[in-house]
Amino acid sequence: MMIKKAVSHSKNACSVNKSVQYIDTIVQNMSSKKVIVVGDFFLDKYIYIKDAETGVSLYTGKPSYFIDRTETSPGAAGTVAKNLALLGVGDVYAVGFCGNDGDGYTLMQNMEKFKIHTEKMIVLDDRSTPCYTMIMRDSGKGYVEDGEASVQNHKLTTSEMEQKLIHNLSTLIGEVQPDAVIFLDQLDYENYGVITTGMRRYIEKIHSEFPAVLTYVDSRQFIGDVAHTAIRKCNNFEFARAYSTDASNMTDICEQLTNRSDAPLIVTLGADGTLISKHGAVTIVPSFSVGDTIDTRGAGDAFTTGYVTSRICGVGEYESVLIGNAVAACCVSQIATTGRIKMQELEAIFRTYIDEIER
Secondary structure (H helix, E strand, O other), X not given: OOOOOOOEOOOOHHHHHHHHHHHXXXXXXXXXXXXXXEEOEEEEEEEEEOHHHOEEOXXXXXXXXXXXXXXXXXXXXXXXXXXXXXXXXXXXXXXXXXXXXHHHHHHHHHHHHOOOEOOOOEEXXXXXXXXXXXXXXXXXXXXXXXXXXXXXXXXXXXXXXXXXXXXXXXXHHHHHOOOEEXXXXXXXXXXXXXXXXXXXXXXXXXXXXXXXXXXXXXXXXXXXXOOOOOEEEEEHHHHHHHOXXXXXXXXXXXXXXXXXXXXXXXXXXXXXXXXXXXXXXXXXXXXXXXXXXXXXXXXXHHHHHHHHHHHHOOOOHHHHHHHHHHHHHHHHOOOOOOOXXXXXXXXXXXXXXHHHHHO
């Protein structure tokens, strides 16, 4: 990927060593931190089919698949909330909605298992709980993903629902005084989920009403509609779509977008690292190599987890992005999951990286 005018940083053992030291700071401080996650909460399901046990249906004569086991976990915004809890953030709060159905029950149970506060989640009778179902097949050498099915709502979020979500969030911020609020939209259709036009307008107000709160927005389709007072994050494909550009112009646009903003703009570039732009200056923070066998599902959410946790614990911008990249690297090295990353794994990947640099 060629990014014009970008300042590419080579591997730097000093920066990595500094980040390892910051991990100790994060560990010492994060148990007292509070983070609210607002967005589209999905249920992730993994269905493991054992092909050797496949039979024939008595009723149709078609294959009758033997399911070895199933696993579930919070998905989309729920992935971020889960990751924060696993890393050790003291209190994680969820603001969103799910359906009054079995998947909604399972989603809420999963979040409560991770000690995520769900009191501000709205349960709706006229919506299904969004769900990703991954079909895992036994290849003989372990399970591999064979396909994905999804349940998504194709109904506009009503004005009443929007106002209820904003009220729940505003009330919660006032009650718990969080260190950060993370917004994450998962849906490609405007005003079909939690991060509606009205919610984005409310995000603009948070900076003035609660200036001490770190506000972070990760958007698939609407990053161009997010106020510059919030930290904006997307990947390079989402950025190109939002601003009708390509990699050659990305740096110029990032400079313009952050020229008068104190809040950084972050664009993840996959294996090429992460671009961060602040006060019109663009920096590329390197990624971590984790081998050829990877699963990128959940990598962006993992980055968000590492970056936000670092920032609210007092870590600087560059090192926070580097730690975010490390969490993402841990995630992609875990196959067929959205990641279960703990601090020990972070330290290990940094030390491996240092060894590579110094070798």
